[in-house]
Amino acid sequence: MKTQITFRGLLLIALQLFGISAVLAQSSAEPISSGGNRNEQTFSDIKQIKAGVLDVGYVEAGPIDGQPVLLLHGWPYDIYSYKKVSEILAAKGFRVLIPYLRGYGSTTFLSQETRRNGQQSAFAVDIIAFMDVLNVKNAIVGGFDWGARTADIMAALWPERVKGLVSVSGYLIGSQKGNQAPLQPQAEQLWWYQYYFATERGAAGYEANTYEFNKLIWQTASPTWKFDKYTYDRSAASFKNPDHIKIVIDNCRWRLGLAKGEVKYDELEAKLAKFPSINVPTITLEGDANGAPHPDPGTYAARFTGKYAHYTIKGIGHNLPQEDPEAFANAILEVAGWINQ
Numbered sequence: 420m421k422t423q424i425t426f427r428g429l430l431l432i433a434l435q436l437f438g439i440s441a442v443l444a445q446s447s448a449e450p451i452s453s454g455g456n457r458n459e460q461t462f463s464d465i466k467q468i469k470a471g472v473l474d475v476g477y478v479e480a481g482p483i484d485g486q487p488v489l490l491l492h493g494w495p496y497d498i499y500s501y502k503k504v505s506e507i508l509a510a511k512g513f514r515v516l517i518p519y520l521r522g523y524g525s526t527t528f529l530s531q532e533t534r535r536n537g538q539q540s541a542f543a544v545d546i547i548a549f550m551d552v553l554n555v556k557n558a559i560v561g562g563f564d565w566g567a568r569t570a571d572i573m574a575a576l577w578p579e580r581v582k583g584l585v586s587v588s589g590y591l592i593g594s595q596k597g598n599q600a601p602l603q604p605q606a607e608q609l610w611w612y613q614y615y616f617a618t619e620r621g622a623a624g625y626e627a628n629t630y631e632f633n634k635l636i637w638q639t640a641s642p643t644w645k646f647d648k649y650t651y652d653r654s655a656a657s658f659k660n661p662d663h664i665k666i667v668i669d670n671c672r673w674r675l676g677l678a679k680g681e682v683k684y685d686e687l688e689a690k691l692a693k694f695p696s697i698n699v700p701t702i703t704l705e706g707d708a709n710g711a712p713h714p715d716p717g718t719y720a721a722r723f724t725g726k727y728a729h730y731t732i733k734g735i736g737h738n739l740p741q742e743d744p745e746a747f748a749n750a751i752l753e754v755a756g757w758i759n760q
Contacts, residue, residue: 460502460649460653461653462478462498462499462502464478464479465477465478465524465525466478466479467525468549468552468553469529469552470545470548470549470551470552470553471544471545471548471549472528472529472530472533472545472548473521473526473527473528473529473545473548473549474525474526474527474528474529475518475519475526475545475549476518476519476524476525476526477498477516477517477518477519477549478498478505478516478517479514479515479516479517480505480506480508480509480514480515480517481505481508481509481510481512481513481514481515482509482512482514483514484514485509485512485513485514486512486513486514486558486559486755487513487514487515487516487555487557487558487559488508488513488514488515488516488558488559488560488561488751488755489516489517489518489546489550489555489558489559489560489561489570490504490505490515490516490517490560490561490562490566490740491517491518491520491546491560491561491562491565491566491567491569491570492517492519492520492523492562492563492564492565492566493562493563493564493565493566493567493738494564494565494667494670495632495633495636495637495658495667496563496564496637496654496738496741497519497523497524497654497657498517498518498519498524498657499650499653499654499741500563500654500738500740500741501515501517501740501741501744502741502744503741503744503748504740504744504747504748504751505517507744507745507748508748508751508752511752513751513755516549516553516555516558518546518549519657519660520542520545520565520566520569521535521537521541521542521545521662521666522535522537522660522662522663522665522666522667523657523658523660523663524656524657524660525660526660527660527661527662528662534681535662535665535666535669536666536669536673536680536681536684537665537666537667537668537669537670537671537672537673537678538669538670538673538678538680538681538684538688539568539569539572539592539593539673539688539691540572540680540684540687540688540691541680541681541684542565542568542569542572543569543572543573543576543577543687544684544687546569546573547573547577547580550580556580557579557580557581557582558580558581558582559581559582559583559584559585559751559754559755559758560573560574560581560583560584560585561584561585561586561740561747561750561751562585562586562587563586563587563588563737563738563739563740564587564588564711564737565670567586567587567588567589567591568591568592568593570584570585570586571584571586571590571591571592571697572592572687572691574697574699574701575592575690575691575695575696575697576687576690576691576695578697578698578699581699582699582700582758583699583700583701583754583755583757583758584697584699584700584701584702584754585701585702585703585704585747585750585751585754586701586702586703586704587703587704587705587706587739587740587747588703588704588705588709588713588714589703589705589714589716589719589720589722589723589729590694590697590703590714590719590722590723591714592691592694592695593674593691594688594691594692594694595673595674595675595676595688595692596692597692597694598674598675598676599676606712609711609712610712612632612636612671613671613674613675614675616667616668616671616672617671617672617675617677621668622664622668625664625667625668626664629658629663629664630655630658633655633658634651634655636711637651637738639710639711640709640710640711640736640737640738641706641708641709641710641735641736641737641738641742642708642710642736643708643734643735643736644735644736644738644742694722696722696723696724697722697723697724697725698723698724698725699725700725700726700727700754700757700758701723701725701726701727701728701754702727702728702729702730702750702753702754703716703719703720703723703727703728703729703730704729704730704731704732704739704746704747704750705729705730705731705732705739706731706732706734706735706736706737706739706742706743707731707732707733707734707735708734708735708736709735709736709737709739710736710737711736711737713737716729716731726757728753730746730750732746
């Protein structure tokens with residue numbers, strides 16, 4: 420299917436290249452590290468394609484006939500988590516596709532009537548539809564945070580579409596019933612923002628302070644990552660999406676059982692509530708400096724019933740693909756090697 424580069428896509432490129440000053444005004448003055456060509460640090464061609472209920476913004480790198488690799492970002496991050504990863508993989512001959520998830524960047528809903536739903540299965544359905552319109556039969560899928568959860572769901576429910584999997588923090592499929600069980604106090608404390616978002620004060624606070632809030636998450640989730648102002652602002656532009664607030668709030672409220680999902684996803688959620696095994700070739704990764712909530716690797720290894728390996732990356736936090744792109748790319752390459760044996 421022919422891709423469409425829309426005004427929205429061009430506008431986002433302009434914002435990323437020239438509109439950073441508007442974002443900078445929201446934060447306290449900090450030095451921006453110099454060095455490097457800023458234009459070379461942005462994606463030059465953000466495409467748009469209608470898929471399912473969305474007009475999806477995405478970037479593509481590498482040869483069109485290369486083995487497809489689909490990379491999925493998390494919250495509060497965006498496609499720039501994979502900038503360097505995409506360069507490594509494209510140079511190796513892979514066709515790399517990186518979409519903005521619903522509520523981020525230039526990905527928007529086709530209809531005002533569509534519910535701004537943040538439940539887990541909706542994201543996976545979005546990505547399957549994205550693959551369909553691009554005629555991607557199957558792909559190696561990698562992700563972290565929301566992206567890892569989405570990749571896990573795809574591998575569990577549609578294994579014929581996922582040739583291999585790289586999942587940061589492992590098996591992240593959940594259920595509303597499972598989330599009812601209380602955690603130990605220290606673990607509950609890590610989910611503070613989820614409870615904040617459960618209140619109307621929290622929703623209003625996130626809307627009023629999105630830039631500062633998400634920067635705090637970056638800092639606490641990756642305490643050893645010394646990202647500069649430019650790096651954060653480049654991704655913060657994607658939080659200006661008109662549906663971002665609604666999607667984030669709904670996601671957290673759905674997890675807590677405070678928001679109902681859509682009926683059309685009930686069958687998928689019932690399957691996920693049984694915590695299905697994943698049998699595609701998989702590598703899971705974890706940074707030993709991850710400051711965000713995450714399961715211990717020993718608790719989920721048995722969920723992966725195909726060829727499997729786990730690696731812990733020293734000195735790396737939550738945004739593993741951006742903090743250590745070589746480690747993430749190497750995991751993709753290793754899985755590809757297993758598939759092509």
